[in-house]
Amino acid sequence: MQFIKVSLPVVGEEEVSAVRDVILSGKYISGEKVMQFEQKFSEYINVKFSAAVNSGTAALHVALACLDVGQGDEVIVPPMTFMSTITAVLHQNATPIFADIDKDSFCICPDDFERKITEKTKAVIPVHLYGNSAQMDKIMEIANKHGIYVVEDCAQAHGTEYKEKKVGSIGHIGTFSFFATKHITTGEGGIITSNNEEWIDKAKIIRSHGMINRDEHVYLGYNYRMTEIAAAMGLVQLKKIDDFNHKRINNSLCILNSLKESDQSWFIIPKLNQYIKHTFFWCPLIIKNNIDTTLVVKKLLQKGIETRQRYQKPLNTQKILEKVNPDYKHIMLSNAEFFAGKIIGLPNHPKLTDDNIEYIIESVKNLFN
Numbered sequence: 220m221q222f223i224k225v226s227l228p229v230v231g232e233e234e235v236s237a238v239r240d241v242i243l244s245g246k247y248i249s250g251e252k253v254m255q256f257e258q259k260f261s262e263y264i265n266v267k268f269s270a271a272v273n274s275g276t277a278a279l280h281v282a283l284a285c286l287d288v289g290q291g292d293e294v295i296v297p298p299m300t301f302m303s304t305i306t307a308v309l310h311q312n313a314t315p316i317f318a319d320i321d322k323d324s325f326c327i328c329p330d331d332f333e334r335k336i337t338e339k340t341k342a343v344i345p346v347h348l349y350g351n352s353a354q355m356d357k358i359m360e361i362a363n364k365h366g367i368y369v370v371e372d373c374a375q376a377h378g379t380e381y382k383e384k385k386v387g388s389i390g391h392i393g394t395f396s397f398f399a400t401k402h403i404t405t406g407e408g409g410i411i412t413s414n415n416e417e418w419i420d421k422a423k424i425i426r427s428h429g430m431i432n433r434d435e436h437v438y439l440g441y442n443y444r445m446t447e448i449a450a451a452m453g454l455v456q457l458k459k460i461d462d463f464n465h466k467r468i469n470n471s472l473c474i475l476n477s478l479k480e481s482d483q484s485w486f487i488i489p490k491l492n493q494y495i496k497h498t499f500f501w502c503p504l505i506i507k508n509n510i511d512t513t514l515v516v517k518k519l520l521q522k523g524i525e526t527r528q529r530y531q532k533p534l535n536t537q538k539i540l541e542k543v544n545p546d547y548k549h550i551m552l553s554n555a556e557f558f559a560g561k562i563i564g565l566p567n568h569p570k571l572t573d574d575n576i577e578y579i580i581e582s583v584k585n586l587f588n
């Protein structure tokens with residue numbers, strides 16, 4: 220039986236050769252490759268400036284530090300995301316405040332974001348989940364009205380567009396990840412994007428021990444620099460991103476459109492928005508309430524199809540947050556509670572063959588027959 224992985228890094232000889240050259244050059248830190256990667260990524264997202272770091276999590280930490288998010292500040296976050304969106308806020312000694320997700324995009328609900336604003340709110344982190352985009356017009360309007368910074372977490376949305384603007388160029392700062400499963404990868408890696416030169420200059424200092432020269436430390440810094448090796452790999456991957464995304468989108472639409480025509484007794488196809496270019500980090504399927512999602516995942520695995528099922532529970536119910544404040548788990552976030560554990564991602568990566576796609580469609584259609 221064939222085994223179809225849900226995601227895999229797509230790399231080849233070109234990446235190997237680029238990385239090999241850097242290794243043999245002996246120049247590993249703060250060199251040309253990182254600068255070129257920042258420049259090319261800025262061009263791709265259509266922002267003026269970028270600062271490369273060594274993970275998407277580091278990018279979130281540095282972005283919040285640039286904006287002076289700290290003790291006493293509140294940052295509004297969604298409960299359906301990867302945990303580091305939340306822990307980045309805690310690491311800055313600020314308080315994450317959860318706003319519910321909306322039912323169609325699974326991204327932060329603008330109305331609930333507005334309801335959660337207090338005089339302490341300093342920033343909001345919309346997460347562009349599964350390759351979709353949050354409702355950025357409304358979010359920017361509310362944020363600007365209240366003087367709140369918008370940090371877009373684009374770790375799942377490289378190339379996603381909201382009304383023809385790439386995410387990561389709409390808010391005040393954007394953050395991306397180049398972890399192995401993301402649209403493009405550098406093994407581990409991340410980047411911060413912005414049109415504000417001051418913040419990006421500051422980000423470049425904070426990522427490198429808060430140093431302005433070998434002996435002067437002016438900010439509370441980190442060692443979050445991207446290596447030349449990672450940047451060399453990123454430069455090659457970036458050349459391929461449009462092709463990767465094109466395939467991701469085609470594979471996902473082919474699967475979702477075929478499933479839409481079939482009897483939808485146990486799943487629902489998520490709504491897509493005309494004005495959003497979804498890049499399908501996931502090919503998402505909503506499992507109906509009366510069906511055991513874990514059983515679906517297991518049955519697909521028995522057919523040789525790997526899937527993902529996340530996020531299993533709203534992040535305000537995680538143990539670490541209970542330790543921070545026992546009240547977190549009692550927050551009412553009804554949409555997040557409803558959808559937690561009910562969304563699966565089907566394989567949609569650029570290496571899938573037509574046969575793979577046909578097999579996925581037929582297997583899903585006939586899963587309970």
Ligand SMILES: *Cc1c(COP(=O)(O)O)cnc(C)c1O
Nearest residue numbers: 274275276301303374375396398
């Ligand atoms: C992957 C991811 C991150 C973290 O990125 P890393 O590079 O793994 O640190 C943050 N937020 C979201 C939404 C992610 O999917």
